[in-house]
Amino acid sequence: VSIKENKAEQQAINAVPDIKKLDPRSSEWGKYFPRQYDSYIQTRKSDEIKDILKDDPNLVVLWAGYGFSKDYNAPRGHFYALEDNINTLRTGAPVDEKTGPMPTACWTCKSPDVPRLIDEIGEHDYFTGAWARFGGEIVNSIGCADCHNNETMQLNVTRDYLKRALDAEGSLKFSDATHQDLRSLVCAQCHVEYYFKPTKWTDENGQEQTAKVVTLPWNNGFAAEDMEEYYDERDFSDWTHKLSKTPMLKAQHPGYETFITGAHGQNGLACADCHMPYVREGGVKYSNHKVGSPLDDIANTCLNCHQGTEKEFKAKIDRKLERKNELAREATDILAKAHLEAARAWELGATEEDMKAALQDIRHGQWRWDYAVAAHGAFFHAPEEILRVLGGAINKAHDARLKLRVILAELGDTNYEAPAYASKEEAQELVGLPMDELVEEKKEFINGLKQEWFEMGKEKGIYDPKLREGMKLKTSFN
Template identity: 75%
Template sequence: MRKSTLLTIVCVTVMVPMLLLGVSIKENKAAQQAINEVPKIPKLEPRSSEWGKYFPRQYETYMGTKKSDEIKDVLQGSPELVILWAGYGFSKDYNAPRGHFYMLEDNMNTLRTGAPLNPQTGPMPTPCWTCKSSDVPRLIDKKGELDFYTGKWARHGGEIVNPIGCADCHSNDTMKLTLTRDYLKRALDAEGSKPFAEATHQDMRSLVCAQCHAEYYFKDTEWTDDQGQKQVAKVVTFPWDNGMVAEDIETYYDQRNFVDWTHALSKTPMLKAQHPDYETFITGAHGKQGLSCADCHMPYVREGGVKYTNHQIGSPLDNIANTCLNCHSGTEQEFRATIAEKLARKDELSRTAMDILAKAHLEAKQAWDLGATEEEMKPALQDIRHGQWRWDYSIAGHGAFFHAPEETLRVLGSAINKGQEARIKLRAILAKYNAGDFQAPDFSTKEKAQQIIGLPYDKLVEEKQQFLNGLKQEWFKQGAEKGIYDPKSREGMELKTSYPN
């Protein structure tokens, strides 16, 4: 073979892969450039599919949250909860959280939001929409914060028709992370450790999550509308003025005599923890080491030369190789075993606390029935209030055992102590009224527990079905007529509830 022919073959062999590599690099650069470009998206555009036209990878992974679609009836597995929440909406219906794709759907379907007949009826106020929809920032911008937080939940039905999405966390002008709920900015400034103005990009990768994954209450705030009418807005407020640990927030509420509801059995002025994920996260090892929520729940993905954030938000345990094992040593099997051990410890203490506190409520009811006075009952009720708050704070953040296992176990231990102290005081009261041998009734099933608290379950379900087949359907029609409803946000969705539908 001639040297020239051999040389030609060698050159072709070398050059073809190089040319293909060059083409690939060019394509990857073009793809990455498209990601980095700022598209023209309207301000607070609630339809995530519109953002997805420019960010298809992020949108496709976000839509993957629809895979987390199973309904798990928590009350069925832990009937003590029905007793603990007697007189409060959670005793009606409480399911394990599903993917973000279902946030709005589950808010509409739960028995807790009732069965309103029109914008002025129903058991819940407007702020119950706050963390369920990308229409919320748009509506607050349109109406103003105080107006948005005024009135009944059903008032905004035809305006809130899309689940949480792109507009909740990103600026349409720059695509940078942004806070669309001002109550978090106010809370950070009030707490003082790091005012919002000092937040870094890494901080923002947690703070956009903290807008919704944090403890809050509805603060009554008086204002005057455009017609000169006095109104009261229930403004979402984070109780961080004293700090973010359980006892700090407990003190905040006690100082203001705040009550979420009065317990239907024990008459205790109760507190309900929401989902203090951010508060527990920053007290744990991950938060203290400067990690963000996104580092574990939204890990980076590489496709060739393109790097982007996975928006299929879920448990890091669903993707251990790309989350936990980036920092932790050992195998996936070993890591799962460690987490299971931690979870078992938390579950053991939580079950103990639930049983003690549920019995305390029932014993308090018996004491009231026998004629106990407010003066006699007040110390025991304060222990119930504090004990249940601490238990709830420990478990309402679903990843608390993972975020801060030591702190979670500490607070659960104090919840058990408070519950036991309440029962000791109640036993003394019951003995005074010749009922020292009182035994709490059987609440071993959801049905038995709901019967004890007098919950008209069948009636609630019947009314809810009428709402689902009526007003709920009208809301989406109204949203479509206004041009704000994104049909892709419900594509392939099935109606799933813990009650018959």
């Protein structure tokens, strides 16, 4: 960088930022904060799709009858959050603003257009209707306005459901949160378990509407058992399992809840300490906004506090991952068998009364497994808690199978063996998913309505093309 350029940059930095409230266009913020912006945009470098269903086809059986059995990948950079939400087979192939399987709530953790829209139309209206309703409004991936106040640049929680959930849980009221707490809470807006709570409200025309409001089930606490109890008390289920007919729960990435139980959470670290380490450039120090794997920069993260070599730390983390994977794979093997054996019992004429206790074990076992693995960093953030919960999952799943064995024996099938499947494709066929059709429809949507949405965003002046520069279509199915 020449001295002249440096001066120009310095002037921009010293200028009083003139950023619109909740401006979803990160490059507008970037004019005043080039280092944070440049590092933020680097999240594009984490662009690989890792197909988790391919790695463990049991998951297709575990989620039969639910969107996750169609498509589920490991997370990649924040640059791709909006893109992946639009492209996943889970959001289906809407043809207009009213069609498609998902509610508007699916946009909630993908874009700074969400707090902008909530500010404009209110939470209830935002959470009402089909996902496709806001295709032309939500056009920028996660950005500055998700986490910062435009006037002060202070960290800002823009999702009120997090504030409500913290207050309901009670151990850290939102109004007591310190700056260090906020360095985790901005992440906890999204890296948390949630469900969609049906909520009645009356619109301007006096019409009764039902919003599906993102809600964090924290009233009884953060542990797997606390949330399980919360859902049981409310008789809540996300879907009914297609094979076993179990009223199921889906755990989505309880990252914050598990993190706080681990050595780092207990010692007061925040997510940003490892995922956004300070970097020095000449005389300037700033937070690296390339949120990604801390292992890319062990020297500026772990080795700030620990002694050792990069190699040692990598090996330690690998070993933790192996331990988790061993138990997780065991859990999915047993749970998948339990679903298939339950299906067989129904087939042979088992009654609801016969099945009730076994299905409750399946529900609880699968919930616990999912809670332990759905936040992909938890094996490191909270290794003891994760292994404990996986132990519980395996126990519950075995309990279910014991009960099912007795039922099957009473119905005359003592030697039933669940069908085998060797790949994601075979498992998808087994659970009756018409994958070719789903992919075909999705491709039509991707080439059609999806493109129109960004045009609409352009016309409204809310779309930031920098946030899609160089974007290539990457999915598990193309």
